[in-house]
Amino acid sequence: MRKWTFKWTYRKKLTALFFILSIAPLAGSTTFFLLLYKGEKLAALFENELTNTLQAANRLEYLLAISKTLEVDRVRESKDFILLMDDPCRAFRPAPPRIFGPQNNPILTKTSSEFSNGVVSAYYEKTLQRLKLQPEDWRKAKALVETCRTLKGNLPETPIFLEDDPELPIPYIQVLTKRAPSDRLLTISMDGLGGSSGQNRYFITDRKGSFLWNDGCAEDLSKVKPIFSEIAKFAELATSSGIPSITRIGKDKIVAYAPIAPGWVLFSMASEHEALAPVRFVLTQSILLALGSLFIYLLAGKFAAARLSAPLKQLRDTSEAFGAGNLTSRIQVEGNDEISVVQGTFNSMADRIVKLLQDTKASAAMAADMAIASKVQQWFFPKQGTQVTGHQMSAYMQMATKCGGDWWGYIELPNGQGAPLVLLMIGDAAGHGISSALLTAATQGALAVLKDWTKENPALARDPRMILRILNQVIFRTSGGEIHMSFFVAVLDADAKEMRVANAGHNKPYLVIPRKEVPGQPATPAQLKPVGKASSVLGERPDEPFDEIETFPWEENDQLFLYTDGLIDCLFDGKELFSRRSLVHLLTKHAHLKGDALIQEIIRTRRSMIGNIPQEDDVTAVVCLRSPPRKTTDPANSGGQA
Structure with missing residues (x-):
């Protein structure tokens, strides 16, 4: 069995020294003063709670005492009464007999309908108006109706508590009291009840401990029920002795109570935990003070620690x-304590830094090459809003890296005496980066050669399948069949008002036909048609025939929307954020928008749907708008890639 030995390291020596100098005396004095402060705080809490409860009980007893003699008009100026209503039970009291005088003439007596409907205090009038409450709402309240129906106008001398109905944002007590010649309904405000913690629970019981009222502002009454027997005992004691008192119930509750004539008891329940919040604040401040003192002791112990830290000087x-640049500097490690471990870790770190610097230098060289390649790619992009004969081109391109694999372009080709044909193309090389960018560069070069060929062979310009076959050979020879490229070609003939298309595995573009109105005929709604039956991609086989061709009408104000799969492939955590269905919905909804406005609306909506998820693929969207013929001063080739 290996024998355990204690190592008196530098860290242990410093820890022991600073603990003896700071923690022990500071902890003892702080604990003593905190216990003393807590005792004084509890004594003040008991005194304040009892005083507040007694004052609230005296106030309520006084209001009940003057309620029978209080003039109705004085309620308008009161903040203690919310509402006063005479004869609220008149609908349930038998009508008084009619008294006849001489010659059988009836003597007029005051009927119940002539009594006051209720007076609202001006202080609470705005609150009731905001809640759309009228005095009549109290008369119709369920608790009052049931009480009046039961008593039939024969109220006892002791006031009767009613449930809080209707509801108000302030606590109140509703009392039905007997008053000659009729009964009276009082709504007494209990707003402003406070306490030491500001979160006291107030409730009223009878002499047996039965709950008559609670303020509804603190914890549910159900949390008081488990200690019901204690409440009942205190209620009986208060009503029999007439002396207020205060005590502790449970682990955290402080209960003060005071009697109220006739035979009621007002209870106030506070949380000791909340009331002692200042004590906890002082504790926090004491801890901060202790940390500050510890910092001072640490500075004082700096000189003592210097003698123990000599081995660290070599590390520094x-x-x-x-x-300073001497990357061969290393530390000679001696011993096996914590300092030796740090010295060995430094040597390992130095070796990794040297390796990192070498890798960074190589990465910087590659980044410079990528920057140049990206700049060259920018030269291929057509200018935004390019006008060609009878057409307007708009595009949006966003690369996932500095060099992308998306490409689009167009050329104008002679068409006899008519308007030139427009050869519109879009492609997407597999992946993105240097390899894909080189493939799109080869496509751009082939585009320039293709224009010269069409001058010698005009039929080539009218058949998009021939374009695919030529470009397939270029892509296959450039990549050796290892990198493929989806591609779409459209030959736009403004004079013939038709469009011939061929598709090599690319996402089907959409022909957007706007709403058309012809005088005397029903309007034709906007239409959306996918075009271009897909076949194999370019560069897969050198002898691919690409036999599929389709023809579509190409009228003025029609638009052809082309895009790459980066626009619609937006997955995050297995959820499709923006898909082909989303694109079709937007194209249908915004078919009235033209060119760049249509693209910007789609990109804006897509960005709001996908949020800030990382871009994993290049995104390209192109709109070709069939516009009235317009002469151009620059019929040169154009093309672009991302």
């Missing part, structure tokens, strides 16, 4: 030399 000197 070597680190400074390494930082």
Whole structure:
């Protein structure tokens, strides 16, 4: 069995020294004063709670005492009464007999309908108006109706508590009291009840402990029921002795109570935990003070620690030399304590930094090459809003990296005496980066050669299948069949008002036909048609025939929307954020928008749907608008890639 030995390391020596100088005396004095402060705080809490409860009980007892003699008009100026209503039970009291005088003439007596409907305090009038409450709402309240129906106008001398109905944003007590010649309904405000913690629970019981009212502002009454027997005992004690008192119930509750004539008891329940929040604040401040004192002791112990830290000087000197550029600086490790471990870790770190610098230098060279390649690619992009004969081109391109694999372009080809044909193309090389960018560069070069060929062979310009066959050979020879490229070609003939298309595995573009109105005929709604039956991609086989061709009408104001799969392939955590269905919905909804406005609306909506997820593929969208013929001063070739 290996014998355990204690190592008195530098860290242990420093820890022991600073603990003895700071923690022990500071902890003892702080604990003593905190216990003393807590005792004083509890004594003040008991005194304040009892005083507040007694004041609230005296106030309520006084209001009940003057309620029978209070003039109705004085309620308008009161903040203690919310509402006063005379004869609220008149609908349930038998009508008084009619008294006849001489010659059988009836003597007029005051009927119940002549009593006041209720007076609202001006202080609470705005609150009731905001809640759309009228005095009549109290008369119709369920608790009052049931009480009046039961008593039939024969109220006892003791006031009767009613449930809080209707509801108000302030606590109140509703009392039905007997008053000659009729009964009276009082709504007494209990707003402003406070306490030491500001979150006291108030409730009223009878002498047996039965709950008559609670303020509804604190914890549910159900949390008081488990200690019901204690409440009942205190209620009986208060009503029999007439002396207010305060005590503790459970682990956290402080209960103060005071009697109210006739035979009621007002209880106030506070949380000791909330009331002692200042004590906890002082504790926090004491901890911060202790940390500050510890910092001072640490500074004082700096001189003592210097004698123990001599081995660290070698580490510092070597680190400074390494930082000054001497990348061969290393530390000779001796011993097996914590300092030796740090010295060995420094040597390992220095080796990794040297390796990182070498890798960074190589990455910087590659980044410079990528920047140049990206700049060259920008030269291929057509200018935004390019006008060609009878057409307007708009595009949006966003690369996933500095060099992309998306490409689009167009050329104008002679068409006899008519308007030139427009050869519109879009492609997407597999992946993105240098290899894909080189493939799109080869396509751009082939585009320039293709224009010269069409001058010698005009039939070539009218058949998009021939274009695919030529480009297939270029892509296959350039990549050796290892990188493929989806491609779409459209020959736009403005004079013939038709469009011939061929598709090599690319996403089907959409022909957007706007709403058309012809005088005397029903309007034709906007239409959306996918075009271009897909076949194999370019560069897969050198002898691919590409036999599929389709022809579509190409009228003025029609638009052809072309895009790459980066626009619609937006997956995040297995959820499709923006898909082909989303694109079709937007094209249908915004078919009235033209060119760049249509693209910007789609890109804006897509960005709001996908959020800030990382871009994993190049995104390209192109709109070709069939516009009235317009002469152009620059019929040169154009093409672009991302």
